[in-house]
Amino acid sequence: MGLAILVVLLGLKMRAMGRRLGQVIRDLGQLKKDHRAGLKDSKANQWEHYQQGETFAQLITLLKITAPIPPTRKWAASPDLLLTLVETVQTHQPKLIVELGSGISTLVLAKSLLPGSQTRIISFDHSEEYAQSTRDLLIQHSITRVEIRVASIEQYDSERTWYSKEFFKDLADIDMLVIDGPPGAQDPKARSAAQIELGSRLSKNAIVVIDDANREGEHGMAESFAREMPGHALIFLDHEKGTALITPTKYS
Numbered sequence: 001m002g003l004a005i006l007v008v009l010l011g012l013k014m015r016a017m018g019r020r021l022g023q024v025i026r027d028l029g030q031l032k033k034d035h036r037a038g039l040k041d042s043k044a045n046q047w048e049h050y051q052q053g054e055t056f057a058q059l060i061t062l063l064k065i066t067a068p069i070p071p072t073r074k075w076a077a078s079p080d081l082l083l084t085l086v087e088t089v090q091t092h093q094p095k096l097i098v099e100l101g102s103g104i105s106t107l108v109l110a111k112s113l114l115p116g117s118q119t120r121i122i123s124f125d126h127s128e129e130y131a132q133s134t135r136d137l138l139i140q141h142s143i144t145r146v147e148i149r150v151a152s153i154e155q156y157d158s159e160r161t162w163y164s165k166e167f168f169k170d171l172a173d174i175d176m177l178v179i180d181g182p183p184g185a186q187d188p189k190a191r192s193a194a195q196i197e198l199g200s201r202l203s204k205n206a207i208v209v210i211d212d213a214n215r216e217g218e219h220g221m222a223e224s225f226a227r228e229m230p231g232h233a234l235i236f237l238d239h240e241k242g243t244a245l246i247t248p249t250k251y252s
Contacts, residue, residue, distance in 0.1 A: 052240060055079035062086060063111040067140045070104050070133075077105045077180060080239040081211055085178065086112045088245070089119075092207055094175030099123040100163070100194060101181020101211075102134040102148055109178070110143045121146045122171070124163055126153045126182045153182055153190075162193035173203040179218075180211040188217045195225050202229070205248045214242030222246065 056079040059065070063086065085105060089097070089112035097109055102123040113119050123146060125131040131150045138146055151163035163182060177198060182190050191210075202208070208225055212218045213236055222244030226234035229246060237243040 052079045055083050059083055059086065059108070063108065065111070065141075069107065070137065077103065077108075077211060078240040080237070081105070081180075081209075081241070081243050082108045084237065084239075084243055084245065085109055085209065088176065088207055088209065088247075089113065092176065092247075093117070093119070094207065095119055096171075096174050096203075097121045097176040097178065098171060098174045098198070099178040099180070100191070101125065101179075101183075102131055103180075104137070105178065105180060106134050106146060106148075107137055107141060107143065110138065110146050111141070122149060123147070124149050124151050124167065124181065126151060126163060156193045156197075160189040160193050161187045162190060162197065165197060168197060168201070171198070171201050174198065174201050174206055175203050176207045176209070177202065178209045178211075179221075184212070184215070184217060191218060192221050192224075195221060195228065199225065199228055204231075205250075207248075208244075208246040210244040210246075212241050213237075213239075213244040218242070218244065 059079055059082055062083075082105060085108050089109060093114065095118070097119060099106060099109060099121065102125040106121070106123045109121055109123075123134065125134065125148065128150050131148045135148055138144070149167050151167040153161050154164050156162035156165070161182075177194070179191055179194050184190050206229070208222075208229070210218055210222045210225070213222055219236070219242070222234060222236070225244075226232060226246050231249055232246050233249050234244060234246050237245060
């Protein structure tokens with residue numbers, strides 16, 4: 001009897017050890033998967049950094065930047081978006097550019113203009129501090145033909161906030177609209193009012209560029225915007241933050 005009990009106890013112990021060993025093997029397998037995923041993410045991040053650096057170098061060369069510029073990426077526009085702005089301005093040569101959210105993108109838009117261009121650029125910002133930083137940046141680069149308007153954020157309708165509407169009343173025939181503001185941290189629908197307020201103020205062959213199109217709100221806004229622009233095509237560019245580009249079909 002004693003031997004039988006010992007055998008049973010030994011069997012139970014071995015099964016318990018087997019279960020623990022199995023769990024260890026599963027844990028090791030998961031660690032291996034996590035490690036591979038981490039390496040994959042690391043490589044993807046390295047490639048993204050490389051691409052953005054390469055694009056930034058193109059910008060500096062194309063625009064002949066000779067004075068300091070603020071950092072790109074994170075809250076600021078990424079180089080891939082900025083290069084798209086350059087290409088769009090130089091290809092379509094819009095007469096009136098309206099930008100929502102000022103900063104380094106304002107400088108890039110201005111530097112993209114051809115010599116002697118009569119294009120008018122109006123950039124809106126919700127913050128006097130940010131607007132003044134943009135003005136100072138433009139002065140450093142000897143750019144004077146850009147108008148910066150400070151429009152405070154207020155309740156636009158029952159669903160969203162937006163810039164104070166009174167600052168947009170004089171706008172018409174907008175040839176290029178760049179949407180990178182207002183900030184969406186407080187109100188995810190904050191930028192959607194751009195379509196309501198400015199959609200009817202666009203010229204027939206207007207171009208719309210929307211940053212942060214990887215976000216659900218901006219992605220949906222781009223699709224809605226495009227539906228209200230007959231004769232236009234919408235494409236989503238595989239940029240760091242996602243860029244939506246709406247252009248006349250004759251240029252697509």
